[in-house]
Amino acid sequence: MAEQSVQVVIVGAGQAGLAAAYQLRKQGISFVCLDSSSEAGESWRVRYDSLTLFTPRRCSELPGLSLTGDPDGFPTKDEIADYLYRYKQHFDIPVRYDARVTEVALQGRRFRVQLATGESLYADQLLVATGPFQEPAVPKLSASLDESVLQLHSSAYRYPGQLQPGPVLVVGAGNSGAQIALELAEEGREVWLSASERSMRVLPLRLLGRSIFYWMDRLGLLHVPGHSLPGRWLRKQPDPIFGRGLAQSIRQGAIGRLPRATGASGRAVRFADGSSLEVPNIIWATGFHSDYSWLQVDGALDGQGGPLHQSGVSPVRGLFYIGLPWMRSRASALIRGAAGDALYVTAQMEQARGEQAEREALSRPLEEAGCSQAAE
Numbered sequence: 001m002a003e004q005s006v007q008v009v010i011v012g013a014g015q016a017g018l019a020a021a022y023q024l025r026k027q028g029i030s031f032v033c034l035d036s037s038s039e040a041g042e043s044w045r046v047r048y049d050s051l052t053l054f055t056p057r058r059c060s061e062l063p064g065l066s067l068t069g070d071p072d073g074f075p076t077k078d079e080i081a082d083y084l085y086r087y088k089q090h091f092d093i094p095v096r097y098d099a100r101v102t103e104v105a106l107q108g109r110r111f112r113v114q115l116a117t118g119e120s121l122y123a124d125q126l127l128v129a130t131g132p133f134q135e136p137a138v139p140k141l142s143a144s145l146d147e148s149v150l151q152l153h154s155s156a157y158r159y160p161g162q163l164q165p166g167p168v169l170v171v172g173a174g175n176s177g178a179q180i181a182l183e184l185a186e187e188g189r190e191v192w193l194s195a196s197e198r199s200m201r202v203l204p205l206r207l208l209g210r211s212i213f214y215w216m217d218r219l220g221l222l223h224v225p226g227h228s229l230p231g232r233w234l235r236k237q238p239d240p241i242f243g244r245g246l247a248q249s250i251r252q253g254a255i256g257r258l259p260r261a262t263g264a265s266g267r268a269v270r271f272a273d274g275s276s277l278e279v280p281n282i283i284w285a286t287g288f289h290s291d292y293s294w295l296q297v298d299g300a301l302d303g304q305g306g307p308l309h310q311s312g313v314s315p316v317r318g319l320f321y322i323g324l325p326w327m328r329s330r331a332s333a334l335i336r337g338a339a340g341d342a343l344y345v346t347a348q349m350e351q352a353r354g355e356q357a358e359r360e361a362l363s364r365p366l367e368e369a370g371c372s373q374a375a376e
Contacts, residue, residue, distance in 0.1 A: 005122045006030045008349065009113050011104070012129035013095045014043055015084060015335050016323030019062045019342035020127055021093045027350055032121070033093065033129075034113070036100040040088040041081030043133075049159045050183045051077040054175060054242035056211045060335045063343070065090055072211065080335075105296045111318065124318060124356075125349055128295065128307065131323040135289040139171070141264040142284065149267050154180060154285040160187045166280040167192065169269060171261050173199050174239060177285030178246040185254045192256040192277060193246075194269070199238040202247045212242065213334075222337070226326040227310075235326050312345040318352065320345050 008024060010017050013035035024031050037043060044051075053060055058071040060080065065087050067075060075083075088095060103114040104126060113121040136153040145151065150164050154176045160183065170181045173195030185191045203212055216222050224231045249255040258277065263270040267278045292301055299316045302308050311328045312321045321327065322345050323338055331337030 003120050003122065004032070006032050007123065007353070008032075008125045008127060009034060009111065009121055009123040010127045010129050011101050011113070012131060012323065013037075013040065013088070013093075013097075014129065014131055014323065015062060015080075016131060016338040016342065017127075017129035018084060018087055018093060019339045020129060020322050020346055021095075022063055022087075022091055023342050023346035024349075025091060025093070027346065029353075031094065031123075033095040034099040034101055034115070034121075035095055035097050038097050039085065040095065040097075041084035044077045044084070045081040047077045048154070048157045048176075048180060048183075050179065051176075052179070053077070053080065054205060055213055055334055055336075058336075059211070059213050061339070062087055062335065063339050074205070101294055103294050103296055106298075106316075109318070111297075125320065125353070126318060127320045127322060127345070127349070128292075129321075129323045130290075130292075132290055132325055133288040134291045136284075137287045137289045138284045139261065139286060141261065141269075142282075144264040145269075145282070146266045149280060149282060151282045151284065154283060155288075157283055160184055160189065163189075163281045166190070167277075168281040168283065169194060169258075169277060169279045170283045170285055171195070171269075172285035172287070173241060173246075174285055174287065175241055177283070178241045178243070180283055180285060181255050182245050182249060185249055190256075191254070192258050192279070193250070194258040194261045194271060196260045196272075201238065201240045202244060203240045203242055205243045216330075222331040222334075223329045225329055226332075231326070231329065234330065312341060313348050317356075320349055 007029045008031035010020055010031060010033040013033040017033050021033055053075050056072050057067040057069055057075050060075055061067050067083055100116040101113055102116050105112050111123045111126040113123065136155050138153055142151055152162065157180060167190040168184050169192045170177050171194045173193060181191050181193045205212060207215055224234060226235060250257050259272040261269050262272050268276045270276045290306060292305055292307060295301060297316055297319065300308060300314060300319055307321050307324065308315060309321045314320060322341055325333045327341050328344065332341055
């Protein structure tokens with residue numbers, strides 16, 4: 001199989017990977033992005049049809065290219081998918097699609113990146129930009145339900161017509177669960193929403209005529225460092241639901257409210273208060289697991305298989321991360337925040353390359369004099 005050698009391999013070409021690629025372009029180095037999808041923006045395009053971002057367009061842009069439309073309006077998922085496609089084309093970013101990475105390992109001081117095709121790429125630095133939304137997380141209790149119950153994770157839900165006739169139980173009250181429950185209620189479905197009371201914190205999309213994110217930015221809440229005392233407290237809090245539509249629909253009875261799901265049997269789901277409900281349809285809006293099993297590099301992952309890093313910089317020389325929640329601050333979860341993280345991380349990568357070049361320059365005379373051990 002053919003082999004390619006570059007200075008940097010970026011694994012993942014979503015918004016975080018593309019933002020980093022934009023910065024690496026400016027540094028003038030050789031790099032390539034690898035992405036398992038078939039085109040730019042695909043991870044957005046395959047989400048449920050009615051998905052609308054809760055951040056306005058001005059907070060949903062990458063560096064160097066604006067989103068079209070009202071900057072204070074809220075873009076749809078297809079707008080973002082089209083924008084990422086246009087971004088990749090506009091800056092001629094080198095991305096290889098349908099390129100699934102099966103293993104990354106160190107070979108000497110370089111990273112060997114193995115693809116599903118059997119091809120290997122070699123790089124001095126590796127930037128992991130796969131993001132947190134990799135494997136759908138479905139509770140174990142789902143296995144106890146009768147096969148006649150239609151079960152969909154929120155990542156597989158597209159539109160109400162996918163579901164069987166009858167009531168729908170949405171489990172999980174993040175922003176995806178809230179939007180899906182509202183869409184189904186507006187279609188005239190009987191909808192029940194199951195979630196812990198703690199996760200039902202609702203914030204308005206706008207306050208005093210401005211996006212809630214404008215005020216969060218002005219108050220500094222978006223930029224509190226994740227490792228600081230306030231940042232550590234904020235990280236423990238569940239993400240709020242943006243938009244008052246859910247709370248209003250629950251008050252009006254359009255959406256029924258149930259506590260946390262604790263068990264299941266047959267066609268019935270049991271809840272923390274001892275109640276139960278039989279339904280023909282369940283949507284699991286229960287988030288995702290990360291999967292870094294392909295990253296076979298000692299010191300790259302913690303005991304739970306998550307990435308070890310400080311603001312995106314791994315303790316492993318040459319390894320970096322981007323696109324993680326709270327990578328540097330709350331803003332890291334936003335598209336514009338990923339752009340800021342990209343500027344920071346690629347600057348760290350550039351600095352590391354400079355330091356490595358200095359080490360090699362200093363060791364060269366010693367090696368020529370037969371003192372390579374002293375250079376170590």
